[in-house]
Amino acid sequence: MITALTAEKLACVRGERRLFDGLSFRVKAGQALAVEGANGSGKTSLLRMVAGFLSPAAGTLTLTQDGKPVTDAEARGRFIGWLGHQDGLKPQFTVIEQLRFYARLYAGKADDAVLEQVGLSRQRELPCRYLSAGQKRRLALARLLVSNRPLWLMDEPFAALDTAGQALVARLMAIHCGNGGMVVAATHDPLGLGNESVTL
Amino acid sequence: MQFLFRYANPAMFMRLSGAVLPYAAALTVLALAVGLFMGFSAPPDYQQGLTVLIMFIHVPAATAAMSIYGAIAVCSLLSLVWRHPLSDTAARAAAPLGAVFTALGLVTGSLWGKPMWGTYWVWDARLTSFLLLLFLYLGYMALWSAIEDETRAGRAAAVLALVGAVNIPIIKFSVDWWNTLHQGESIMSGKLDPVYLWPLLTMMAGYMLLFVTLWLIRIRTAIVTRRATTLMQRAA
Amino acid sequence: MSAFLVLLWRDVKLATRSGGGAALALCFFALVATLVPLGIGADLKLLARVAGGILWVGAVLAALLSLDRLFQGDYDDGSLELIALAPLPLELTSLAKIVAHWLSTGLPLTIMSPLLALLFNLSPDAIPVLVLSLLMGTPAVSAIGAIGAALTVSLRGGGLILPLIILPLLSPAVIFGAGAVAAGLDGFSPAGALGLLGAFSLAAVLLSPFAAAASVRLNLSG
Numbered sequence: 001m002i003t004a005l006t007a008e009k010l011a012c013v014r015g016e017r018r019l020f021d022g023l024s025f026r027v028k029a030g031q032a033l034a035v036e037g038a039n040g041s042g043k044t045s046l047l048r049m050v051a052g053f054l055s056p057a058a059g060t061l062t063l064t065q066d067g068k069p070v071t072d073a074e075a076r077g078r079f080i081g082w083l084g085h086q087d088g089l090k091p092q093f094t095v096i097e098q099l100r101f102y103a104r105l106y107a108g109k110a111d112d113a114v115l116e117q118v119g120l121s122r123q124r125e126l127p128c129r130y131l132s133a134g135q136k137r138r139l140a141l142a143r144l145l146v147s148n149r150p151l152w153l154m155d156e157p158f159a160a161l162d163t164a165g166q167a168l169v170a171r172l173m174a175i176h177c178g179n180g181g182m183v184v185a186a187t188h189d190p191l192g193l194g195n196e197s198v199t200l
Numbered sequence: 201m202q203f204l205f206r207y208a209n210p211a212m213f214m215r216l217s218g219a220v221l222p223y224a225a226a227l228t229v230l231a232l233a234v235g236l237f238m239g240f241s242a243p244p245d246y247q248q249g250l251t252v253l254i255m256f257i258h259v260p261a262a263t264a265a266m267s268i269y270g271a272i273a274v275c276s277l278l279s280l281v282w283r284h285p286l287s288d289t290a291a292r293a294a295a296p297l298g299a300v301f302t303a304l305g306l307v308t309g310s311l312w313g314k315p316m317w318g319t320y321w322v323w324d325a326r327l328t329s330f331l332l333l334l335f336l337y338l339g340y341m342a343l344w345s346a347i348e349d350e351t352r353a354g355r356a357a358a359v360l361a362l363v364g365a366v367n368i369p370i371i372k373f374s375v376d377w378w379n380t381l382h383q384g385e386s387i388m389s390g391k392l393d394p395v396y397l398w399p400l401l402t403m404m405a406g407y408m409l410l411f412v413t414l415w416l417i418r419i420r421t422a423i424v425t426r427r428a429t430t431l432m433q434r435a436a
Numbered sequence: 437m438s439a440f441l442v443l444l445w446r447d448v449k450l451a452t453r454s455g456g457g458a459a460l461a462l463c464f465f466a467l468v469a470t471l472v473p474l475g476i477g478a479d480l481k482l483l484a485r486v487a488g489g490i491l492w493v494g495a496v497l498a499a500l501l502s503l504d505r506l507f508q509g510d511y512d513d514g515s516l517e518l519i520a521l522a523p524l525p526l527e528l529t530s531l532a533k534i535v536a537h538w539l540s541t542g543l544p545l546t547i548m549s550p551l552l553a554l555l556f557n558l559s560p561d562a563i564p565v566l567v568l569s570l571l572m573g574t575p576a577v578s579a580i581g582a583i584g585a586a587l588t589v590s591l592r593g594g595g596l597i598l599p600l601i602i603l604p605l606l607s608p609a610v611i612f613g614a615g616a617v618a619a620g621l622d623g624f625s626p627a628g629a630l631g632l633l634g635a636f637s638l639a640a641v642l643l644s645p646f647a648a649a650a651s652v653r654l655n656l657s658g
Contacts, residue, residue, distance in 0.1 A: 015349065016433055051521065053656040077521045086514025092453055104442040105522045143518075280650075332604045339601040346591050355654045356587045360601060363583055363647050367605045370636065374608035377632070381615055 002079055002150040004028050004064040005050070005182060011058035012045050019045060020200045023059070029150075032173060032183035032193045037200035043186035044085060046200065047153045050184060052077040063151070081149035083157060087136045088143075091129035095120055098128060099142055108146040118142045118168065133160040141172060152176060154185040210423045213286060217416045224413040231406030238399035251315050256399055258308035260407040261301050262326070265333060268298035268411060272340070273365035276358035286419070288354030291361065292344050293418035297411055299337040306330055325379035329372050336364045439524040440532050447536035450509065457502030458540040464501055465545055468494035469552040480557040487556035488566060488617025492610050494552075495545045495570055496603075499577045502541050504598050506533050506585035507652060520656060526649035534575075534582045534644065542574030558617075565620040569613040569633060576609045576637040579644035586651035608636050 010023040019042030027033045035043050048054040050061060052073030063070040063079060070076055089098055095115070103110035115121050118138040123131060131139065137160050144152060152173070158166045170192055173183050177193065185191060239256040275291035278284040309327045310320045321327070343360055347353035452458045472490050473483060510516040519529055549570050553563050584602040591597065616629035 016430065048657070051517070053517065053520070053653075055657065078523060080521050082517055082521055084514050084517055088514040088518045090450065090509075090513070090515070092450075101442060101446055102518065105439050105519065105524065107439065107523055332607055335600070335604040339597070339604065342597050342600055343587065346588070346597050352590070352654060352657070356651065359583075359647060359651050359654070360587060363580075363605065366643075367608075370608050371604070374611040374632070374636075378611040378615060381618065 001180070002029060002063060002065055002182065003067070005151060005184070006062045006064065007050075007059065008062075009059040010046070010049065010056045010061065012042050012049065012054075013057040014042070014045060018057075021058070023198070023200070025196070025198050027182050027184060027196070029180045029182060030177050032177055032185065032191055032195035034191050034195055034197040035184065035186045035200065036188070036197055037186075041200040043200060044155055047084075047155055047184065047186055050076075050151075051080050051082060051153055079149055079151050081144045081147045081152045083140055083144050083152065083154040085155045087140055089128045089131075089136055089139060092127055094125050094127050095131070095139055096124045098139065099146060102143045103146040106147040106149075108148045110146050114142045114145050117145065117172075119164075134162055134165050137161055138165065138168070141169065145172070150181050152181060152183045152185075154183065154187075156187060157185050158187065158189050210286065214420060214423060217420055221413065221416055221420075224409060224416065228406060228409040228413050231402055231409055235399055235402035235406050238402060239396075242395050242399055251312060252396075254308050254312040255396070256403050258305060258312055259400060260404040261305040261308060262330065263404055264407040264411055265298055265302040265305050265330070267408065268294055268301060269333065269336070269361075269365065269368070272298065272361050276361040276365075279354060279358045280362070288351075288358070289422045290415070290419055291357065292354070293422055294411075294415055295337055295341050295344070297414055297418070299334060299341065301407070301411070302330060302334045302337060306334065323379070325376050328379070329375045332371055332375070333368070336368070340364070439522060440528055443519070443524065443529060444532040444536045444539075447533055448540050451502065451505070451536065451540035457505055458544060461498040461501050461541045462544055462548055465494050465498040465548060466552065468497065469555055473555070483556045484558055485621065487553055487558040488562070488569075488621070489610075489614040490556065491549055491552055491566060492570070492573075492614040492617075495542075495549065495574065496577055496606055496610060497599075498545055499537075499541050499574060500581060500599050500602070502537065503578075503581040503585050503602075504588065506537055506582055507589045508585070511589045511655065516652070516656065520652070526652055527645040530582055530586070530645040530648035530652065531641075534578045534641065534648075537582070538575050538578040542570075542578055546570040546574055559621065562617055562620045565626045565630075566617050569616045569626070569630060572630060572634050572637055573609045573613040576633075576640040577606060579637075579640040580605050582648045583644050583651060586648040586655070589652070590655045609633065612636060 005027045007026070008024050009021075011021045012019040012023075023046070025033060035046055037043050045054060049056050055073070060071065061073075061076070063076050065079075070079075093101070096110070099110040099114065102108075112121065112124070115124060118141050120135060120138050120142065123135060128136065128139070144154075154173075157169045157173075161169065166189075173185075173191065174193060177183060183191075183193075183195075235256065239253055272291045272294050275284075275287040275294070278287040279291065306327060309324070309330065313322065313324060313327070314320050340357055340360055344353050344357045347356055469491065472486075472494075476482065476486070507516065510519060520526055522529075524532075546567060549567055550563050553566055558566065580602050581598075584598045587601065588598050612629045612633035616626035616633065619626045619629055
């Protein structure tokens with residue numbers, strides 16, 4: 001059981017620029033954190049830091065699991081569900097093929113119920129090259145659902161989605177938090193979850 | 201380890217290397233001068249004649265080339281495992297020097313071989329290994345230049361250098377094996393006459409000192425250049 | 437195990453479907469086998485002698501062609517992050533990709549080699565040695581190539597730098613592989629050369645995943 005994500009005095013240096021410094025926050029199970037800031041302020045870098053891809057220039061990131069701290073970046077990655085800027089979809093594979101691939105990779109289960117949840121049941125056998133940007137995003141959300149991870153890192157989750165899509169994202173985030181999960185989302189729009197926020 | 205890290209910060213390195221540099225340069229000139237003098241005053245080899253003198257230029261170049269790659273491998277290890285800050289800079293600075301020594305070794309080896317073999321190149325086992333070493337150096341330098349982000353370039357180059365270092369003995373072994381298979385020629389066979397030993401060792405020392413001198417200069421230049429770049433970026 | 441297999445299978449499918457590079461490698465191999473006689477003349481005795489070496493070099497170059505895709509595709513579309521976060525360790529991910537590359541490139545090249553050996557008038561006794569040497573040696577090409585592919589994944593047009601980095605490291609494979617064929621032609625047993633080749637390949641396949649994984653981690657921090 002993941003109970004908290006704590007960041008203390010994080011600093012990020014990309015190239016020669018110091019993007020942010022002394023950043024601290026705490027997200028508890030069932031909570032969401034919105035990361036706001038102008039373009040280029042380091043929102044994506046912060047997400048990549050939490051995911052363990054990028055090492056902070058200073059500061060620490062700790063995940064608390066059953067009361068014990070997990071500081072190793074790679075171990076932390078095992079708790080993360082990633083919804084990045086890019087889709088991670090191969091154009092030649094069908095929707096269900098992609099979902100099954102990621103489900104097997106993440107030891108989850110891909111069934112049609114998930115596709116129905118994100119509204120892609122009709123596109124089940126369609127190769128991903130024929131999906132619109134919004135549909136690709138929905139598939140990415142489905143992938144997030146089957147990965148079965150407690151901490152969701154989402155980079156601009158509302159981007160490329162129409163109103164219905166955005167409502168879907170908000171709904172899924174709320175359900176996830178309601179089940180004890182955590183969400184950290186880089187966003188320009190409000191999450192509408194009664195969440196904390198941090199600005200870079 | 202603590203000892204190394206204390207000298208890791210650039211300012212400290214600049215002070216130390218600045219103090220050491222004049223002595224290193226002086227010793228280099230001395231060693232090379234003495235070595236060349238001893239070499240030229242040694243009697244010519246009964247079999248190879250005067251051309252054996254090329255040995256004093258070739259062999260030290262060859263050992264320097266190998267040692268420099270070793271130095272790069274050590275710096276790479278320091279960079280990857282202990283995150284020693286100056287080691288990336290040091291490794292990158294050493295590479296062109298290693299490449300030049302390798303090229304020098306190849307050219308002088310070829311010149312040495314011409315009187316014996318009749319042609320400039322016969323795929324002698326040692327020279328062939330050397331040619332591959334030159335490619336390893338070039339690949340290393342190319343990787344550094346190709347990746348834009350300096351830290352990433354340093355890490356990637358470090359991985360490459362270590363993979364290369366592990367491979368070098370295997371490559372050497374396989375080339376030697378290949379050479380025996382095809383009954384190739386060899387430049388230097390048999391024992392080394394003791395009268396040649398001292399000049400050779402002196403020249404080897406001279407080459408290593410030359411490398412150290414040039415290396416220190418290159419690292420200092422890299423540090424100063426980076427400072428200048430940072431200043432320019434801040435001014436922009 | 438299931439994650440390893442599903443990744444392997446996905447990569448094989450990606451490589452063998454159109455635009456995946458597997459067919460390209462085979463064509464390239466055949467082209468090299470065609471160009472060399474055009475370059476050195478059609479003296480069958482000469483061709484028979486150089487067949488082992490030429491076909492080995494050709495196979496290595498052909499396998500190289502599809503190497504830069506090993507991690508590139510996943511890096512470019514964001515799949516690499518998702519794969520890195522999966523329960524499968526990055527070392528096993530790299531191994532899966534190496535095996536997939538071999539299955540889609542090295543193995544087909546090996547299977548095609550007897551056909552090309554005919555073009556070179558290679559003696560029928562030597563053909564099995566050639567095939568065996570390629571079978572044992574091409575895994576090393578995929579393995580060591582994977583390190584290069586992982587190192588250069590962030591480069592736009594990484595193109596020529598990949599061969600520059602890994603070809604010197606592959607020289608033992610070429611030496612032992614072609615050497616086995618040459619030994620056979622000269623009447624010696626190819627067992628020694630094949631043994632050395634096998635050891636080299638085994639070491640490469642066992643150790644390269646670690647170096648490749650380290651390189652992927654480096655490049656993920658971008």
